[in-house]
Amino acid sequence: MNKNYHHFHQICISAVVFALLFVSLAVAADSYHGDVKSKIFHNADCRDFNCKSCLEIFETRDDAIEIGYRPCKKCKP
Numbered sequence: 001m002n003k004n005y006h007h008f009h010q011i012c013i014s015a016v017v018f019a020l021l022f023v024s025l026a027v028a029a030d031s032y033h034g035d036v037k038s039k040i041f042h043n044a045d046c047r048d049f050n051c052k053s054c055l056e057i058f059e060t061r062d063d064a065i066e067i068g069y070r071p072c073k074k075c076k077p
Contacts, residue, residue: 046075
């Protein structure tokens with residue numbers, strides 16, 4: 001295999017991996033965590049965002065409300 005082709009192939013794979021990681025981080029930052037015990041959801045800036053029982057993850061605020069969660073009174077997502 002051509003040495004230049006191999007190098008180009010590695011660069012392409014690296015770019016794809018970087019893009020997927022960037023998108024994953026962006027989605028995670030915009031998500032909400034819901035506390036399965038209290039049915040309260042938090043945004044990423046909230047100190048309770050990663051609590052032990054915050055196991056439910058929502059992409060949108062409306063998704064959380066639709067299944068019975070209420071917004072946190074501290075972070076007001």
